[in-house]
Amino acid sequence: MPRYRNKMLAFVLNCIPGLGHLYWGRKIRGVLYPLFFFGGLLLGFLAAVASNEGGLMLAAAICAFVLWCICMLDLIITLLRAPDADLSAYPYETPRKGEADAERFYTILLSFVPGLGHFQLGLMQRGLSFLISFFGLITIMFVVTGLTHQTVFLLFLGLLPIIWLYCMFDAVQLVHRKQAGELLIDRTLFDEWESGRVEGKRSKVLATLLSAFPGAGQMYLGMQKRGLQLMVLFLGSFYIIDVLRLSLFLFIVPVIWFYSFFDGLQAASRYDRVLQLEDRPLLNWKGDNQNWLGLILLLLGIYYVTMSLVVPLFDRFLPEFRINQFITNYLRPLIVSLVLIGGGIKLLSRTRHKDKRYEEY
16 A cells, blocks of 8 residues: 555545545445445335335435445554554655656545545645535535525525635645645644734735635735726626626626636735735726726716616607617617627737738838
8 A cells, every 4th residue: 555545535535435445445345335335225215216115215224324334434444454654754755757646636636525635635634624614614504594594694605616716726736835845734724824913924815715806805915906906897897787788798797706816816826925916907097098998987977877867858758759769679789789899890900910010020
């Protein structure tokens, strides 16, 4: 058995019967346990459906639970008899290419379940903090929803993708640091947060969590201009799409969110290596960009006043013209089409202009 196999990881994986045995190298038991476990449940379910007797399904579930206990006990005995891994080689030696690729692959693969990738790296406390925070949030939200009968609490489940993405990002970063020969310290997210506060540094964990709201993570790290532009762009896109009723452009909202979130992750990862992050705005408000911004705001103001004041007056005093229906069915699609066509022509002309400049050189 290779020494890098982790006992704690094997125990956690064996919660799905046989998976821990497969990880530990016991292939026969790793196949037989899940075969009997899931096969018994399936047969019990089919028999209960065919005979319309719920007792058969209950008996199959009891037998499956007994088999699961035997599977866990079998693995625990094997793990207790196995020698402990030699950890005297820290800081880690640089692994060979094949071993490094395999370790990186298994770490990323196991990280799809939050915490297991950290178990693979030997970081028990850090892995448990991710595992408990992810599945604990699911359990608590469902329990609270069941007790209060208020489905609004399920909105907090939107934090799950954030925890999952950060866990994946953290595991990939740690495996690269380990393979570079750096000593990994097993500490929870809260320990890292407290250490940052004592040293006078901003917390990378808090910066990552704030990045869930576009611009907030960047502003927390001192990138005020960039964060403010991302926040205005995200919230402004909601407002403009709602006012202009341009549901065609709703795809822009998740694109802005993902860009802002991963930009916040990159800024947080550079925070330890750079004394001060450069606050580079997305758009420079000066020059041509300022003129374009002023023109866009002017047009939006005219449109809003027209649709909120002028059009309702026309519909009230001259209902036979049906101005609102005409704008909704004909004028608004025409304006959107002209904007798209004009933008495409502008991009093509700029591309051709650059090609001519390269040919001159």
